[in-house]
Amino acid sequence: MRYRTLGDVRVSAIGLGAMPLSVEGRPDETRALATVHAALDAGVTLLDTADSYHLPGQDPGHNELLLARALATYGGDTDDVLVATKGGRGRPAGGDWTVTGTPTHLKAAAEASLKRLGIEAIGLYQLHKPDPAVPFEESVGALRDLLDEGKIRLAGLSNVTTDQIRGARAILGDRLVSVQNRCSPEVQDSEPELRLCAELGLAFLPWSPLGGISRSSLDGPSRLEDSADRFAVFHQVAREHGVSPQQVCLAWLLSLSPTVVPIPGASRPETVRDSAGAANLVLGEEELTRLTRATRTP
Numbered sequence: 001m002r003y004r005t006l007g008d009v010r011v012s013a014i015g016l017g018a019m020p021l022s023v024e025g026r027p028d029e030t031r032a033l034a035t036v037h038a039a040l041d042a043g044v045t046l047l048d049t050a051d052s053y054h055l056p057g058q059d060p061g062h063n064e065l066l067l068a069r070a071l072a073t074y075g076g077d078t079d080d081v082l083v084a085t086k087g088g089r090g091r092p093a094g095g096d097w098t099v100t101g102t103p104t105h106l107k108a109a110a111e112a113s114l115k116r117l118g119i120e121a122i123g124l125y126q127l128h129k130p131d132p133a134v135p136f137e138e139s140v141g142a143l144r145d146l147l148d149e150g151k152i153r154l155a156g157l158s159n160v161t162t163d164q165i166r167g168a169r170a171i172l173g174d175r176l177v178s179v180q181n182r183c184s185p186e187v188q189d190s191e192p193e194l195r196l197c198a199e200l201g202l203a204f205l206p207w208s209p210l211g212g213i214s215r216s217s218l219d220g221p222s223r224l225e226d227s228a229d230r231f232a233v234f235h236q237v238a239r240e241h242g243v244s245p246q247q248v249c250l251a252w253l254l255s256l257s258p259t260v261v262p263i264p265g266a267s268r269p270e271t272v273r274d275s276a277g278a279a280n281l282v283l284g285e286e287e288l289t290r291l292t293r294a295t296r297t298p
Contacts, residue, residue, distance in 0.1 A: 006154060054091060252291045
């Protein structure tokens with residue numbers, strides 16, 4: 001496993017997005033725990049969760065509680081594991097995601113996450129999404145207060161713009177260590193945020209990093225305008241290396257910046273083991289050029 005940094009903390013170059021273990025279609029607990037344990041066995045030390053990763057209107061904090069059980073029952077050393085959780089979103093009955101970024105809510109959410117995770121301080125606490133009804137600096141101010149109180153060690157943002165990153169940096173200084181935005185071969189609209197993170201030395205955590213790969217194949221139609229077919233190159237490169245297209249995708253993301261740490265989701269041990277292998281996959285410059293060209297095709 002290769003490693004990268006969040007602030008002054010070393011983490012695996014590939015993390016685990018634990019959301020699939022708790023939302024619709026989630027596995028039973030035995031398989032869920034086995035998936036987390038497989039990630040730890042593979043050297044993954046960054047586990048990403050959120051208080052809102054649960055079924056709509058049911059089991060609040062399910063994912064955090066699951067990770068706490070997984071770490072408690074793991075037979076190996078977990079001292080280097082960083083659990084990154086988020087606050088500011090909800091999933092009430094009905095399935096719609098809500099956004100609540102008031103300082104009162106964020107502080108209460110962090111307290112609840114602390115209890116569910118069974119720890120003294122949250123390793124990385126992230127604002128899940130800016131609330132348009134709340135001044136952004138007030139939400140970030142809640143993170144500053146939580147840092148000052150020692151309830152969280154590092155702070156991060158999710159689903160933000162470059163202006164919001166700069167604004168949060170002005171408030172939090174070097175205690176802001178990460179940005180988690182959607183980024184994949186299919187979705188490239190966070191490229192400005194990725195570049196800014198590289199400039200500032202902030203970790204960039206692509207969520208849903210495999211977008212577009214599962215729907216493409218070597219046997220698809222030849223029309224480049226077909227969004228599935230244009231990612232067939234990921235399958236071609238994968239075949240050349242004898243690995244999965246998902247592994248090629250994650251290795252390509254790692255090549256975009258030394259601060260990128262993808263957090264692919266998984267609900268099976270074999271899937272997380274495959275994702276972890278991307279940290280050691282070396283792609284040539286010509287291959288990276290081919291892959292990047294595919295993501296830039298309209």
